[in-house]
Amino acid sequence: MIDSLRGQNLLDLGDLSREAIVEVLDVAESFVEVNRRTVKKVPALKGRVVASLFFEESTRTRLSFETAAKRLSADVLSLAVASSSVKKGESLRDTIATIDALGIDAVVLRHRSSGAARQVSRYVPHVRVINAGDGLHQHPTQGLLDAFTVRAALSERRGVPAASTGADLFDGLRVLIVGDIMHSRVARSDVDAYTALGAQVHLCAPATLLPTEVATWPVSIEEDFDEALAWADVVGLLRLQHERGSGVFVPSTAEYTLTHGLTLDRARRLKPDALILHPGPMNRGVELDSRVADLPASLVTRQVASGVPVRMAVLFLSVAGTTKEERR
Amino acid sequence: MSDVLVRGGLVVGVDGAERVDVLVRDGVLADRGPSLDAPAGARVVEAGDCWIGPGFVDLHAHLREPGAEAAETIESGARAAAIGGYSLVVAMANTEPAIDSAALVEYVLSRGSRACVEVAVTGAITVGRRGESLAPMAEMAALGVRLFSDDGVGVQDPAVMRRAMLYAGALGVRLGEHCEDERLVAGGSMNEGVLSSRLGLVGRPAMAEELMVLRDIELARWTGAAIHFLHLSTARSLAMVASARREGLDVTSEVAPHHFTLDESACADFDPLFKVHPPLRRAEDVAALREALVRGEVDAVATDHAPHPPESKDLPFDEAPAGVLGLEHAASLTYEALGSEECDPRRFFDLLSRGPARVARVRPEDPRPRHGGHGGALRVGDDANLVVFDPGARWVVDRDELHGRSRNTPYHGRAMRGRVRATIARGVLVVDDGELT
Structure with a gap:
C-alpha cells in the first residue's frame, strides 16, 4: 500500500491508501488556481522530460496529460504510434528502451493490454510510470479526477474549500456506477478511489456486463436501476461500446437504454442534488439522454476540466523531488 | 558403448525396493545383485543415497x-x-x-x-x-x-x-x-x-x-x-x-x-x-x-x-x-x-x-514396433533405460544454466530438493553427476 505518491509510480489505484489519494486531490486543488491564470505555468518540472506514449487511440486523456506536463514546465516527448516503429513490429520493451535512451524522467502510458504499465515499470525501474489506461485493468487518473470532481462539487455546495475537507465528504456517500463494468478500466479505478475515500459503492448493470466474481468486490450490486435512482448521491455512467451492445453482451443498445439508460424520465426521479458523471466519450441516447448530459447536475465537462490539475498533481508528486541519480 | 555399473543405490522395483548394484551392458540391464564387480573399462556411477528407477x-x-x-x-x-x-x-x-x-x-x-x-x-x-x-x-x-x-x-x-x-x-x-x-x-x-x-x-x-x-x-x-x-x-x-x-x-x-x-x-x-x-x-x-x-x-x-x-x-x-x-x-x-x-x-x-x-505403451512387455522398453521393473534383460535420482540433493534453478534453447522457466531462483544425478538411455550413460557426458 502506497501512503504517498511522492516518487512512486501510479499503476493501479488499488495500491494507494486513503492518505495518498487525499494528498493527490489536495495538491490538485492547489493547481486549479494555476489554470485560471493568464500565464498558466509553474516551473515545478522545469528540465524534466515526460514521455507520452499512447499505444491506443485517445483524445482527451492524451491532451489532458500533455497539457498538465506543459503547465508544470516539463518537456514532453510524444510518441505518435501510427507513425512509429511500433507499426513495424517493434516490441514494447524496445520502444521503451529507445525512448528511455533519449533521457526521460517519466512515461505516461496508454496501452490496450491489461498490465502493460506494470510491465513497463519493470523495464525502466529508474523512470516513473504513470498508467493512462491499460486494457480493462485500470485508469487511475480517471478515478482520481472523478473523486476530485465530486469533492469539488460537494464542497462548493457547503461553501468550504475542498482541500480542507480531506475525505470527509465521501463518508457514507452513495455512489452508483452504471454500465459496462466488466470491460471498464474506469470502473475498476473508480471503485478503488471511492471505496478508499469511504464512499459506499453500488454497481448496476445487466448481469452479462458485471465482472466475474463481483461478489468479492467491495461493492453492493443493484439489480434495479429504477429503485436505486431514489437514493443515489452520485451516478457514474459508463460508456457502452457498440460491439458489446449488438447481441453479444446485451441484445441491443435500444434494450440497454430501456433497462440501464439514464433517460430524462429517470433523471427526473433522481434526488434533486444528485450528481451525474460520465468519463466520456458519451454515446448520447444510449447510456444517457442527450438532455440529461446537459443538465446542471451533469459534471461531464467539469470532469474534463479537473483532468488537468489532477494530472498535474500526479506528475508533480510522482516525478518532482526524485532525480534519476537518486533512483539509480 | 561402454559398460556402466551403478553402485550402491536403492533400486525401486514394482513390488519393492532393494539395495543392489546394476550392470548395464550392450543396451540391456545385464545383471543386478549385491556388490557386483566393475568390468574392465566400465563407467561406475556411485549411487549411495540415490534411488535407481x-x-x-x-x-x-x-x-x-x-x-x-x-x-x-x-x-x-x-x-x-x-x-x-x-x-x-x-x-x-x-x-x-x-x-x-x-x-x-x-x-x-x-x-x-x-x-x-x-x-x-x-x-x-x-x-x-x-x-x-x-x-x-x-x-x-x-x-x-x-x-x-x-x-x-x-x-x-x-x-x-x-x-x-x-x-x-x-x-x-x-x-x-x-x-x-x-x-x-x-x-x-x-x-x-x-x-x-x-x-x-x-x-x-x-x-x-x-x-x-x-x-x-x-x-x-x-x-x-x-x-x-x-x-x-x-x-x-x-x-x-x-x-x-x-x-x-x-x-x-x-x-x-x-x-x-x-x-x-x-x-x-x-x-x-x-x-x-x-x-x-x-x-x-x-x-x-x-x-x-x-x-x-x-x-x-x-x-x-x-x-x-x-x-x-x-x-x-x-x-x-x-x-x-x-x-x-x-x-x-x-x-x-x-x-x-x-x-x-x-x-x-x-x-x-x-x-x-x-x-x-512402451513398456518392455508391450508390443513395440519401434521403441525400446521404458518404465519397466528393472529386471535382468530389460532395455537399459534408467535414472539415478538423489533425493537428498539441494539446488537452485538458474535459467542461465538450462540445457535447452529457451529460458522461459517460471522457477528461476527457486530452491529445489532432489535432483537427477545420472541418466542411462538406450544403454548409454548420457548424464553423469548431473552433467551431460
Whole structure:
C-alpha cells in the first residue's frame, strides 16, 4: 500500500491508501488556481522530460496529460504510434528502451493490454510510470479526477474549500456506477478511489456486463436501476461500446437504454442534488439522454476540466523531488 | 558403448525396493545383485543415497521441430530431457507443420534417432490440427505412433471427436485431449476468477476444461475408445476422471508440474512467464492435484515443456504465447509434491516413468514396433533405460544454466530438493553427476 505518491509510480489505484489519494486531490486543488491564470505555468518540472506514449487511440486523456506536463514546465516527448516503429513490429520493451535512451524522467502510458504499465515499470525501474489506461485493468487518473470532481462539487455546495475537507465528504456517500463494468478500466479505478475515500459503492448493470466474481468486490450490486435512482448521491455512467451492445453482451443498445439508460424520465426521479458523471466519450441516447448530459447536475465537462490539475498533481508528486541519480 | 555399473543405490522395483548394484551392458540391464564387480573399462556411477528407477517418460514435450527451431530442436530438447532424467520423450504434434502424416512422423523419428535420449512422437488427430477432418492415423500407427493429439487446442467439434474415437479405437491407439472449450476461453489469458476480475484480464474459466472432460468421458463411454486427458488442472476435472476410471472406462490422465506447484496468484504482476494453457488455477486446485498425485489418481506427471524464445514471450500478458519449460525441473517438483522426505519412491517412479510408459505403451512387455522398453521393473534383460535420482540433493534453478534453447522457466531462483544425478538411455550413460557426458 502506497501512503504517498511522492516518487512512486501510479499503476493501479488499488495500491494507494486513503492518505495518498487525499494528498493527490489536495495538491490538485492547489493547481486549479494555476489554470485560471493568464500565464498558466509553474516551473515545478522545469528540465524534466515526460514521455507520452499512447499505444491506443485517445483524445482527451492524451491532451489532458500533455497539457498538465506543459503547465508544470516539463518537456514532453510524444510518441505518435501510427507513425512509429511500433507499426513495424517493434516490441514494447524496445520502444521503451529507445525512448528511455533519449533521457526521460517519466512515461505516461496508454496501452490496450491489461498490465502493460506494470510491465513497463519493470523495464525502466529508474523512470516513473504513470498508467493512462491499460486494457480493462485500470485508469487511475480517471478515478482520481472523478473523486476530485465530486469533492469539488460537494464542497462548493457547503461553501468550504475542498482541500480542507480531506475525505470527509465521501463518508457514507452513495455512489452508483452504471454500465459496462466488466470491460471498464474506469470502473475498476473508480471503485478503488471511492471505496478508499469511504464512499459506499453500488454497481448496476445487466448481469452479462458485471465482472466475474463481483461478489468479492467491495461493492453492493443493484439489480434495479429504477429503485436505486431514489437514493443515489452520485451516478457514474459508463460508456457502452457498440460491439458489446449488438447481441453479444446485451441484445441491443435500444434494450440497454430501456433497462440501464439514464433517460430524462429517470433523471427526473433522481434526488434533486444528485450528481451525474460520465468519463466520456458519451454515446448520447444510449447510456444517457442527450438532455440529461446537459443538465446542471451533469459534471461531464467539469470532469474534463479537473483532468488537468489532477494530472498535474500526479506528475508533480510522482516525478518532482526524485532525480534519476537518486533512483539509480 | 561402454559398460556402466551403478553402485550402491536403492533400486525401486514394482513390488519393492532393494539395495543392489546394476550392470548395464550392450543396451540391456545385464545383471543386478549385491556388490557386483566393475568390468574392465566400465563407467561406475556411485549411487549411495540415490534411488535407481526406470528412466522417466515424458508424454508431453513440445520439441518445436519442425518449424520453431529458434525455441527448441529435437536435439536440444533431448538434452534438457536427459538432464531431467528422461530416457524417452514423446514429442507433441503441434509443430509447424503439424505431425499429421507418416512423412512427418518419419522426420521426427529420424531426427530423434540421433538425439541423446529416445524420442517418440504424438500424431495429430485431425489434419493440420484444425479439428475438421481425421488425420491418417493408421499410417502413423504403422510407424509406432500410439498416442494422437491436437494439443494446443482440443478437438472442439463433438462429431469429429466421436469419429476420431471410433477410428482410433479400431486401431488400438489412444487419443490425448487438450480440454478447453475454445469458445469459453476466447480471448482469455489467465484463470477466470477473483484475480482476473481485478486485473482486468479476460479469464479462461475452469468450466471450459471441465465441460470438455465431461464431454469426452461420455464420448469415450459411447465409443469405447481409450482417451488420455492432458494437463488436467482443476479439482473437478480430476474427480470426474477418477470416477470414470472407477467405472472401468479406459481413461488415463496426466498433470503438469506447473499446475501442481504454482497457482494463479503468480499472474498478479502480469509476468507472462506464468501464462500457460490451461491456466494456473486456484490454490485449492493446486492442493487437489497434489493430493491426487499422492493417492495415485493420475497416471503421469507430464511436463508440457513449452519453449519460447525471449522475444516472443516478453510481450504484454494477453499477447504473449502460453507455455513454460518443464523437462529439467519435473522430477524435483514431483518429489516435492509427494512430500520430499515423505515421498514414496514407488509412487515417484509410477508418476514419472511407469505410468506414462503405460499410457504411451512402451513398456518392455508391450508390443513395440519401434521403441525400446521404458518404465519397466528393472529386471535382468530389460532395455537399459534408467535414472539415478538423489533425493537428498539441494539446488537452485538458474535459467542461465538450462540445457535447452529457451529460458522461459517460471522457477528461476527457486530452491529445489532432489535432483537427477545420472541418466542411462538406450544403454548409454548420457548424464553423469548431473552433467551431460
